[in-house]
Amino acid sequence: MSKPISLISVFVLLNMGIGRMFQESLGIPCFSELSILAITSFVFWTASAKQIKVWSQKWSFNPHSKSLLIQGGLGLSASALNIIVGQLLVVFLMTTVFQCTSPSFNVLNAGLTNNIAVNLLCYFFLLFHFVGNESNSTTSTSEKPEQIKVSKNGRQFILHPKEILYVETNNNCIVLHTEKGKFVKYQSLLAFQKQVSSNNFGRVHRSYLVNSNCIDSFQKNKNGDGTLYLKNGAKLKFSRTYFKNFIGSDSATHD
Structure with missing residues (x-):
């Protein structure tokens, strides 16, 4: 978690610098406001990092243009929410605690002081950081295929390939069918x-990956397709x- 916090800190400081320059251009610098927005942004993005990590897993699985638009929309929405929350806190503290005016009490100034572009960059840098970690994790796991980490109902399991009967695709994930039950992973069938x-x-099919040791028999139809019968039924x-x-x-062995 130290790397995401470092990234968030960099963008919070960058936002403070841009906000300071904007306020200087108005001739109304307000360090108290910038501090409030900085603290709000840091807390907001740190709390959002866990959800961004979840979204990054879906991005890793399906990184096409439509997904990019979806991620852009999510990033823009998160950035706007951060600005709104920060500005509401500024208004409350400035009027109630400090009892003074702020140069960002209108929507335009609020957006320029707490720059939405910098917030959006923060979102995407966190997203790509988690995507990179997911790729490294997949590579690392591929080097040790005897350990396949999965989770179910809050519990962590370590599976061995021989325990897996077959794997099927299901929307944006794969389902591992084992003697212990079914386990879901956000990974492509090809990567697995x-x-x-x-x-x-x-x-054996665009939707199925099978452990050959679990095959009992198979039956073809006229066009060459057919049905596999596994030992578990x-x-x-x-x-x-x-x-x-x-x-x-x-x-010859199975026919």
Whole structure:
């Protein structure tokens, strides 16, 4: 958490500097107001970091143009909320505690004193920081595929590849089917496949990744697609394209 706090501190100080220059241009410098806004911003972004980390996991999974627009909207909304909260606190403290006027009592001055662009940059720097950490975590985990960390109902679990029967995609995540139950991870099926590539896992369908040790039998239909029957009784569809790559060489064994 030290890195996000450092990033937030940098942008808070930058915002104070820009706000100070703006107030100097008006000829009405107000250090008390800048201090209130700085403290509010620091607390706001520190408290928001956990939620931004959650959004970054979805960004890591699906970083296309639509997601960029969504993240931009979230960042703009968070920045505006920070400015509104900060300005309300300024108005309250200036009028009630300090009993003086502030140069930012109108919307335009408030926006320029607590610069929305700097707040938006703070959001995106935090977002990309967490995205980078997520990528490093995936790489690190891929080096040790015997340890797959998952969580469920607030509890942390460490799975071994041999415990996983099959994996399926589900919206913006994957679902790991194991003898212990189902576990959800915010990761693409392709990334997970690379992570367990050396542990007898293979793609049998665009939506499924299967542990070959758990396959009992399979049945083809006329067009080459078909159904996989797992040892635990589960049935999965497979496509002929993936079938050739994954089971084709073992067809004599399973047929």
